[in-house]
Amino acid sequence: MTSLTTLRLRGGRVIDPANGVDGEQRDLFVRDGRIVTLAPGEAATEEIDIGGCVVMAGGIDMHTHIGGGKVNLARLLMPELQRAGPNPIALPGNPLELASCGGCTPGTLATGYRYVEMGYTAAFEPAMMACNARHTHMEMGDTPILDHGAYVMLGNDELFLEMLSRGEDFQCIRDYVGWTINAAKAMGVKVVNPGGISAFKFNQRKLDVDENHVHWQVTPRQVVHTLAKALRELGVPHPLHIHGSNLGVAGNIQSTLETIAALEGLPAHLTHVQFHAYGTEGPKKFSSAALQLAEAVNANPNVSIDVGQIMFGQTVTASGDTMRQHAQSGLASPRKWIGADIECEAGCGVVPFRYRDQNFVNALQWAIGLEIFLLVNDPWRVVLTTDHPNGGPFTSYPHLIRLLMDRSFRAEQLAKLHPDVAANAALNSIARELSLYEIAIMTRAAPARLLGLKDRGHLGAGAAADIAVYREDADREAMFTTPAYVFKDGALVARAGCITAVPVGGTHFVAPDYDRGIETMLRKRHAVQGGVNFDQLAIGHDELCSCCNGGRLLPAACFETTS
Amino acid sequence: MSALESPPGPVAVAPWTCPFCPLLCDSFSVEAGADGLTLVGSECRRARSGLSRFGMRPASAQPQIDGVACDQAAAIAAAVRMLAASRQPLFGGLGTDVAGARALYPLACRTGAICDPAGGAALLHGLRALQDRGAFTTTLAEVRSRADLIVCVGSVPNERYPEFMRRCGIGEGAAAEVVLLQAASASKASTASTASTADAAGAGVDVVRFDGDLFDVVAMLAACIAGRVVGDAAGALGALAERLHASRYAVLAYDAAQLPAQGALIIEALNRTVSTLNQRTRAALLPLGGSDGAATVNAVFTWLSGLPLRTRAAPAGLEHEPLRFDATRLLAEHAVDVLLWIASFGTEPAPPQVDIPRIVLGHPSFAAAVQGSGSVFIPVSTPGIGSAGHLFRTDGSVLMPLHALHDDGLPTVADVLRRLTHALHGAAA
Numbered sequence: 001m002t003s004l005t006t007l008r009l010r011g012g013r014v015i016d017p018a019n020g021v022d023g024e025q026r027d028l029f030v031r032d033g034r035i036v037t038l039a040p041g042e043a044a045t046e047e048i049d050i051g052g053c054v055v056m057a058g059g060i061d062m063h064t065h066i067g068g069g070k071v072n073l074a075r076l077l078m079p080e081l082q083r084a085g086p087n088p089i090a091l092p093g094n095p096l097e098l099a100s101c102g103g104c105t106p107g108t109l110a111t112g113y114r115y116v117e118m119g120y121t122a123a124f125e126p127a128m129m130a131c132n133a134r135h136t137h138m139e140m141g142d143t144p145i146l147d148h149g150a151y152v153m154l155g156n157d158e159l160f161l162e163m164l165s166r167g168e169d170f171q172c173i174r175d176y177v178g179w180t181i182n183a184a185k186a187m188g189v190k191v192v193n194p195g196g197i198s199a200f201k202f203n204q205r206k207l208d209v210d211e212n213h214v215h216w217q218v219t220p221r222q223v224v225h226t227l228a229k230a231l232r233e234l235g236v237p238h239p240l241h242i243h244g245s246n247l248g249v250a251g252n253i254q255s256t257l258e259t260i261a262a263l264e265g266l267p268a269h270l271t272h273v274q275f276h277a278y279g280t281e282g283p284k285k286f287s288s289a290a291l292q293l294a295e296a297v298n299a300n301p302n303v304s305i306d307v308g309q310i311m312f313g314q315t316v317t318a319s320g321d322t323m324r325q326h327a328q329s330g331l332a333s334p335r336k337w338i339g340a341d342i343e344c345e346a347g348c349g350v351v352p353f354r355y356r357d358q359n360f361v362n363a364l365q366w367a368i369g370l371e372i373f374l375l376v377n378d379p380w381r382v383v384l385t386t387d388h389p390n391g392g393p394f395t396s397y398p399h400l401i402r403l404l405m406d407r408s409f410r411a412e413q414l415a416k417l418h419p420d421v422a423a424n425a426a427l428n429s430i431a432r433e434l435s436l437y438e439i440a441i442m443t444r445a446a447p448a449r450l451l452g453l454k455d456r457g458h459l460g461a462g463a464a465a466d467i468a469v470y471r472e473d474a475d476r477e478a479m480f481t482t483p484a485y486v487f488k489d490g491a492l493v494a495r496a497g498c499i500t501a502v503p504v505g506g507t508h509f510v511a512p513d514y515d516r517g518i519e520t521m522l523r524k525r526h527a528v529q530g531g532v533n534f535d536q537l538a539i540g541h542d543e544l545c546s547c548c549n550g551g552r553l554l555p556a557a558c559f560e561t562t563s
Numbered sequence: 564m565s566a567l568e569s570p571p572g573p574v575a576v577a578p579w580t581c582p583f584c585p586l587l588c589d590s591f592s593v594e595a596g597a598d599g600l601t602l603v604g605s606e607c608r609r610a611r612s613g614l615s616r617f618g619m620r621p622a623s624a625q626p627q628i629d630g631v632a633c634d635q636a637a638a639i640a641a642a643v644r645m646l647a648a649s650r651q652p653l654f655g656g657l658g659t660d661v662a663g664a665r666a667l668y669p670l671a672c673r674t675g676a677i678c679d680p681a682g683g684a685a686l687l688h689g690l691r692a693l694q695d696r697g698a699f700t701t702t703l704a705e706v707r708s709r710a711d712l713i714v715c716v717g718s719v720p721n722e723r724y725p726e727f728m729r730r731c732g733i734g735e736g737a738a739a740e741v742v743l744l745q746a747a748s749a750s751k752a753s754t755a756s757t758a759s760t761a762d763a764a765g766a767g768v769d770v771v772r773f774d775g776d777l778f779d780v781v782a783m784l785a786a787c788i789a790g791r792v793v794g795d796a797a798g799a800l801g802a803l804a805e806r807l808h809a810s811r812y813a814v815l816a817y818d819a820a821q822l823p824a825q826g827a828l829i830i831e832a833l834n835r836t837v838s839t840l841n842q843r844t845r846a847a848l849l850p851l852g853g854s855d856g857a858a859t860v861n862a863v864f865t866w867l868s869g870l871p872l873r874t875r876a877a878p879a880g881l882e883h884e885p886l887r888f889d890a891t892r893l894l895a896e897h898a899v900d901v902l903l904w905i906a907s908f909g910t911e912p913a914p915p916q917v918d919i920p921r922i923v924l925g926h927p928s929f930a931a932a933v934q935g936s937g938s939v940f941i942p943v944s945t946p947g948i949g950s951a952g953h954l955f956r957t958d959g960s961v962l963m964p965l966h967a968l969h970d971d972g973l974p975t976v977a978d979v980l981r982r983l984t985h986a987l988h989g990a991a992a
Contacts, residue, residue: 067866069959069960071866072862072865072866073959075865075866075869075870075871076690076693076694076865076871077693077694077697078694079694079870079871079883082869082870082881082883084880087879087880088877088879088880088881088882088883089880089881090879090880091672091876091878091880091881098668098669098672098867098868099672099868099876099880099881100867100868100869100881101868101869101870101881102869103869105869106869107865107866107867107868107869107870108866108867109867109868110869129960131702131704131960131961132960132961132962134953134962134964135862135955135962138661138863138866138953138962139866142665142866142867158708200845201705201709201812201845202845203811203844203845326841332697335696336694336695336696336697337697338693338697338698338699338700339697339698339699339700339841340699340700340701340702340847340960341700341701341702341705341709341847342701342702342705342960343702343703343704343705343960343961344704344705344708344709345704350697529704529707529708530704531702531703531704531707531730531961532589532704532961532963533578533589533590535578536578536580536589536963536964543964546662546951547953549665
């Protein structure tokens, strides 16, 4: 059905890096949920004057823990955070919103509202367990307005490790990866502490990149390389999403560099790298390895990253990395935490945490994150994240943007931190200020490209009309906190920080081809060892629709493979 | 030809997920015959009892107002009048699936209702322990493939979860030893002799007892595990602690519904035991519970709102009150003025007989319990029998799909709730 209405957004400064547009004043036209160009003689039927505003595609958060088992456990663990001081969190004044708490573990409803008010229109859950995929899709379906998708976790499931261990045919492993992506309706594959979550179940407490899993006798290097190769051969647009070995451990830069080497040139995305860029120099044996990491990223064009910037204050860390979360659980603040071994395929650890600006390690983590942002040359390979909620809640993005764009503001903040960090951080000597163009790359154009979303993250003709219109403001934090208008698929969904419509978001996923012969083996195995009947494992399209609350299904195309 | 006239045969499109207990077994099937629905492949008492409430004919049940049959529109209108007039509604029972819970939340927000499931006290044991110290848990597939020692705390799960042992792989080649840990006072208080307890526990189950109540037992076990008990004070628990320390992967299973009042304290001690064990070896908790939709509704409300059940959207904001918002107490103290009771599985407790207006969305068999003035009954479809749906398994990580055995012709809980919310919206406008 073709709409009779055509909206003209008049006079905005367009920043659209995917199409090389940098601040040019031009009109945008929207019809049927898409950006269009008007034929000669055609006119818009509606018009909004956005003179003095900056226009970008809607923001895309490609790594944010918005739904699924561990996120809901974090909510259950921390009811005391769902308060406004001594009072309950007030009910929404906006009749379009239902009551939902915010903070670092927001309800799905609040997650949708707050992202959209900030100009974001899509968010991706990075750690979906196959056995928990229905639940994850349910939560994302209950996250209003935002489009969403998830990466399914592999590389700690006993089947994959067993296949690798017995030297199974690579084709077989590849088909298993393809089957899993299809069954879970995933957008990609994430590996978390490769082999380490499983190893912890066998009572192993540490796993370096070239160290053997105590039971399966395979190394993280093998796990990473095999999964990266499988995704390449399956033609999955988003390459392997890697949460590396030894998260949070002083000196883990070595593991991170070894993980990059393990790829042998295969494409991959290293996530929340701030937590993986630590050295052992200095009196406290904890130092920034941001420069080493940035040099490796600059030298390896097959690698992209997101940062996982930390923000000071209370949050809760929710991770699949049971091994590391158990090791860190003594630092929990408040002192409580949840861990779980899950279905012979994954695990989870939820540890509340308060990042303190007067704590040397926390202050240095903050500086390391910013150093990484500013030392990597190619913004197309750096995505802006806090690993919500692990480094801090997504609502802190505008503050983070200001830190990156405003050197004097950054210096002021740095000066307030633990004195050793304030005095000695390499960040002191970095003059770079990111431009609006670079911010637009890191928050929408790059994530869209890294995910293979051809009609998102840009404002060219044919793109989905996911648009954020920001009022120009020298205070970039204020500017990015409250866009003047946000459009989702052409509908006005937020105006000046107020939700104006609550459509159901769509679900992004990929459906790679694989040899279905693998199902015979999987069926046999599940009959003996599984907790669920094999025929129940895969989510069909109709069921996905009901999980996702009737939102649109948005399959992304796989690329042609030559193998 | 009706289903009853057709020869008996399997009716479920395999696989069928049994909705009647939170193990949500999906390796059995169902046959329809003249006697109704019969479970095939298991002797599970709970599934058989659940299935006995259903036939294969479309349900003839009708809505009722004050015990008198009416059409659905009239029942909805009457229910809306009750809700609109209420100053403090209570939503109880909560026997529904994900779709029902998703539809219930907007109505709870709109009416400011307090929501507490049947068996809320048991749900809150686990929740309060979690909020206090957290937990380390495991799941059925892990237990099946990894556990070498399973300690069942307080009670034998197979009494209430007949397929428990099979789901843990016991007797199917798995090597796990099973121990039943009991308070000696519990067996004295009951009429059961030692021999019959051992029988109930089943062959191959070691029974370990310790003098005192269950609080004493788990406190002493935690102390033993931490090496803080000297001499013979621990009795049989000393040997059990040694077995736990020697185990590669120990599992402590408990059924929250079988715990006494303040059961959260028992779970907390078990958490501590697991936590201490995990410093050197591996161990985890396996919680059992959350039947009849309780755990599922809790999960859905938590993700939508950020807070678990026993929360209400009060004028001051979202209030979570794990102690104050106890349905049983609120009803006893006349602190609520209308009750919406949801019981779509048929296995829930019957709607409470209280002297405030009642709206019941339930299995047709509950009609008899909703008579008299000030009552509205709307029969609803049962997920996993008359309609599809989703429920969380006991371990919380797996959301199982439920499949319809047939179309029972009844509306789902979600259908009715959406109509109620819509009509209430219209009434207020």
